[in-house]
Amino acid sequence: MTRVKICGLMNEGDIRCCVQAGVHGLGFVVEYPVNVPWNLTVDKAKELMHKVPPFVSTVAVVGGTSEHILKVAKETRPHIIQLHSTQTLQEVKELAQELNLQGIQVIKALRLDQEGKCDFEIDDPLIAARSLAQTSLSALLVDSYTKSKPVGTGVKVDYSLFRHCKKKAPSR
Template sequence: MTRVKVCGHTREADVRASVAAGADAVGVISGVPVETPREVAPERAADLLDAVPPLVSGVLVTMPETVEEARELVAETQPDAVQVHGTLDPEEVEALTAEISQPILVALDHDAELDAYADAADGLVVDSLDEAGGGGTGQTHDWDRTAEIVERLDVPILLAGGLTPENVAEAVETVRPFGVDTASGVERDGGVKDHDAVEQFVDRAGEPRVVA
């Protein structure tokens, strides 16, 4: 069963809609240096993550400059898991792992060197990142190449980058990832989720795949 993370929540109503649709994880973005309508202040992130019910994971998505900065934000927001966008090197990810109890995902561009991060993190998010390392670009990448990464690395891989209700079933069939991650692909406006699109995305991500 392919897990689904819906990211970039700014409203409690959208958190509830993603949970009702069957999302396994709800992402909230805070502490990033890039311009995005999905970023919220740490206090707001804490409220949104607190609205995520038991048995669904609330994920803090952030781009810290240092391990200490990440640790402080995690302490303030209390997520179930943390996703950092490649701003920490593998040794820093290992150091952060030793300082917090939450599992750590690292989001990296599909062209990045992934092996060292696979050893340091609990999972990887393979994305189409912009020049500053931020996600939410709405751009897909080479799914066949990502499928090779999934086969090669012994760590959970989430596929991100340009996923929508229209293409997620094909993406899952091609890549066979542990999970899929979407933000802009299920929005009416930046930071505001289209609840029907979220429901369609979750349903189609879980549709039976054709096995070659």
């Protein structure tokens, strides 16, 4: 089943528009470690997440240290945390276990460059997907990145590579 998440929401109008369009997950970039125009403070993200109606998931898109990510999760209480930076496999495992105990699902962004390599300690996307599938993650999100723009690139991901990752990664 295809699910739609719109990321980078900044205000109540964005929330209303997405909800009316039937979006499943609303992404709020919270205190991301790279300066991006859609970055929210914890307080602003928390305020906006409280305005999301029932049956629509809230997603805190985060990066940085594990301590910072856990702090954001504790303060905003989203349905889902999206790890969207360069966490190690061990950090992903530990964060997913801890956040799952708190009732928060975890998505890891598997960011691919235009050559099809991952921005992850395992640069082969198939091996990375297989390794990440062995953790307590709820989902992998395939996204693009460039050296100059780690998020919000507007660059299309090679869908054949995505389909190959999906086929090779074990499903739950």
